[in-house]
Amino acid sequence: MITIKLNGNNENIKEIFSLLKLLEDKKIVPDTVVVALNMNVVNQTELDKTFLSNGDTVEVLRFVAGG
Amino acid sequence: MQNFYERYKSHILLKEIGISGQERIKSSSVLIVGAGGLGSPLALYLAAAGIGNIGIIDFDDVDVSNLQRQILYNDSDVGKSKVEIAKERIEKLNPEIKVNAYNEKLTNVNALDIFRNYDVVADAADNFQTRYLVNDACALSGIPDVWASVYKFEGQVSIFDAKKGACYRCFHPVAPKHGSVPSCGESGVIGTITGIIGSIQACEVLKIITGTGTPLIGRLLYFDALNMVTKEFKIKKDKNCSLCGTNPSIKELQDYDEFCQINKFAESEITSDELKIKLKNKKNIQIITICEENEEQGLAFPDSLPVALNNIVFLKDKLNTNNDTVFVCKYGYKSIYAIRLLKEAGYKGKMYSLKGGTDKY
Numbered sequence: 001m002i003t004i005k006l007n008g009n010n011e012n013i014k015e016i017f018s019l020l021k022l023l024e025d026k027k028i029v030p031d032t033v034v035v036a037l038n039m040n041v042v043n044q045t046e047l048d049k050t051f052l053s054n055g056d057t058v059e060v061l062r063f064v065a066g067g
Numbered sequence: 068m069q070n071f072y073e074r075y076k077s078h079i080l081l082k083e084i085g086i087s088g089q090e091r092i093k094s095s096s097v098l099i100v101g102a103g104g105l106g107s108p109l110a111l112y113l114a115a116a117g118i119g120n121i122g123i124i125d126f127d128d129v130d131v132s133n134l135q136r137q138i139l140y141n142d143s144d145v146g147k148s149k150v151e152i153a154k155e156r157i158e159k160l161n162p163e164i165k166v167n168a169y170n171e172k173l174t175n176v177n178a179l180d181i182f183r184n185y186d187v188v189a190d191a192a193d194n195f196q197t198r199y200l201v202n203d204a205c206a207l208s209g210i211p212d213v214w215a216s217v218y219k220f221e222g223q224v225s226i227f228d229a230k231k232g233a234c235y236r237c238f239h240p241v242a243p244k245h246g247s248v249p250s251c252g253e254s255g256v257i258g259t260i261t262g263i264i265g266s267i268q269a270c271e272v273l274k275i276i277t278g279t280g281t282p283l284i285g286r287l288l289y290f291d292a293l294n295m296v297t298k299e300f301k302i303k304k305d306k307n308c309s310l311c312g313t314n315p316s317i318k319e320l321q322d323y324d325e326f327c328q329i330n331k332f333a334e335s336e337i338t339s340d341e342l343k344i345k346l347k348n349k350k351n352i353q354i355i356t357i358c359e360e361n362e363e364q365g366l367a368f369p370d371s372l373p374v375a376l377n378n379i380v381f382l383k384d385k386l387n388t389n390n391d392t393v394f395v396c397k398y399g400y401k402s403i404y405a406i407r408l409l410k411e412a413g414y415k416g417k418m419y420s421l422k423g424g425t426d427k428y
Contacts, residue, residue, distance in 0.1 A: 027377065031243045034223075034287070036300045041287060043305055044241050059298065061289060063239055064218035066251040067105045067193040067261075 002054040013052065020047040022058065034061040070163070075117055088277035089117065095276045096120035098185040100173055100201055102127070102149040104251065104261030105191035105215055105268060107139040112269035113189075114157035114164055118276075121157065122185060124169035125149045136258035173197055175320035178204040189272055190214045191265065193250060195242050196323035202227055202235035203320055206310050211275055211284075215268040220257050220293035222264030225283050225302065226271055229311035232285035237305040237312075242327040246404025247376075253397050254359075260292050332403045332410075337419040339428045342393060353386065356425075357396040357405050367425035368395060379405045380412045388416035399424035 001012045006022070013022065019042060023030050035042045036059040042050055052058070071089070078084045078092070097118050099106050102125035113121055129137070129144045129152060144152045150168035158166055169181065173192075182188060182204050190201045190212055198214070205212035211228035214235065227234045267288065274280045287300040310317045324330055337345070346352060354371035357379070366373060374382060386392055394402035402420035409418065421428065 029243070029247060031239075031241045032247050034239065034300075036287075039298075039300050041238060041300050041302045043237070043303070044239065045307070059289075059300070061223070062218055062221070062248070063243060064216045064221070064223065064248060065193060065195045065198050066217045066254075066256060067101045067103050067191045067215070 002052065004052050004054070004056045004058055006058045007060060017052050018048050019050045019052065019058070022052065023047065023060070026060075028060060032063055034063050035059070036061070074161075074163075078116070083279040084277050088279065091277055092117050092273065093119045095187070096122070096185045097272055097276075098122040098124065098182065098188045099191055100124055100188060100197065101191035101193060102137075102139065102153045103133065103191065103193055104136040104217065104256065104258070105265040106153070106189075107137045108262050108265030109189050109191055109269050109272075110139060110153050110157050111160065112266060113272060114161045114166075116269070116273055117161065118164060118272075120165045120167070120185075122167040122169060122181065123150045123153050124171065124173050124181065125153075126170060126172045132252070136256065136261045138262065173200060175200060175323065178320060179208060182208045182210065186210060187272055187275060188212050189268055191268070194327075195248070196327045196329065198235065199242060199326060200320065200323045203310055203317060205229070206234050207318075207320070213268055213271050213275070215264045217251065217256055217260050217264050219254055220260055220291065222260050222267075222290040222292070224264060224267050224271065224288045224290070225286060226275065228284050233302040233304045234308060234311045236310045236317075237308045238287070238302050240305070240309065244404060244407065245328050245331070246400040246402070246407075249359075249401070250398070253401070257292060260290070263292065264290060332406050332420070335403065335406050335418055335420050336399070336422040337393065338422050342419075342421055342428075345391070345393075349391070351387075351390040353390050353392045355382070355392060355394050355405070357394060357401040367428055371395065374405075376401055376405060376408070379408045383409060383412045383414045386414065386416055388414070391417045391419065393419045393421060395421040395425050395428075397424045397426050399427075 075089045078089050099109050127149050129140045131145050139153050148170050150170050154166045154168040206229035215224040275282050289298040306312050354368045356371040356373045358373045394405045396402045406418045
């Protein structure tokens, strides 16, 4: 197990865990959010290829168009 | 000229702007897309700052529900064209500027022709189709897209300048499915966040025009007014970007309704009148009201079953496929999305979405 921070809260997850899997586990539809790993926005096409490491910070923001 | 020094004294005093910066502001032209919550502070501050040529495009009329946040308008403006009122208001604020009001929808037909006349575009639209359109038209015209967006208590700001950094497609290449992300009208929004975020947007416009400070190119500013926290994220330019990457596939404007899949399930739509007749004539109709989770709301259809979008797919095994199912929500977007989710889950029964939502019923 590794520990990451998801929107400020600690989460224990299995090793070799992708950002896409994390969203699926949290029932978040990937195209409705912006995902940042350690304060860098991750391109949607890279979510399945981006694996989490111990101590990583993940922020999931809503992707919004309101004006 | 004396009026110039008097009027802009406080800008001219700033060494980062000075007389030359203020002259640059005066000779610049900025297009504001959307005259709503963000467009209001944008138009007011850019006019006050002395932007020589301001364009505003929007096809809406002022609605009483806009007045909670759209500070360009007064109670007596309800029912009038937004851009006409906006022009009148900011010309009164600063008679030295020129204002072009475009009382029309920004489309893939008119965008490039309009954008050609401006140095900078500020995207204050309220839907994804327009936002992808603004981004693409800016990149194709070689001008920066000063972008901002709000939701409930949150705001996001960035500058998408394909010449210098990431564009909107590098940030988010795939549009969300239509109806999956609620609009301000559906989710609610605190009026002040549009003022805060629109003002930051106006500040970024002035910075890139005067070439001062560090603009938000390649950076996303996230503002959470509920907890008063700001965060900053880096946005990398995507070398595989379909618009601004090394081998782009997008060389002209696209069909943005199609890109955002607006019309995909339009055949399932039913008008208020059709639904009224249907309800009169037929008994085996099940109405489902789409609501947010934990949302307490008066149901427009008291006999309907309230279901959150997250739980829609569970209806697959509960609905009777011999009955017609009508989905309703406030504006008729989430209800279309619900049909999509159930179709994708394999539900075979007949489904309808109330066009225009309960708001128009």
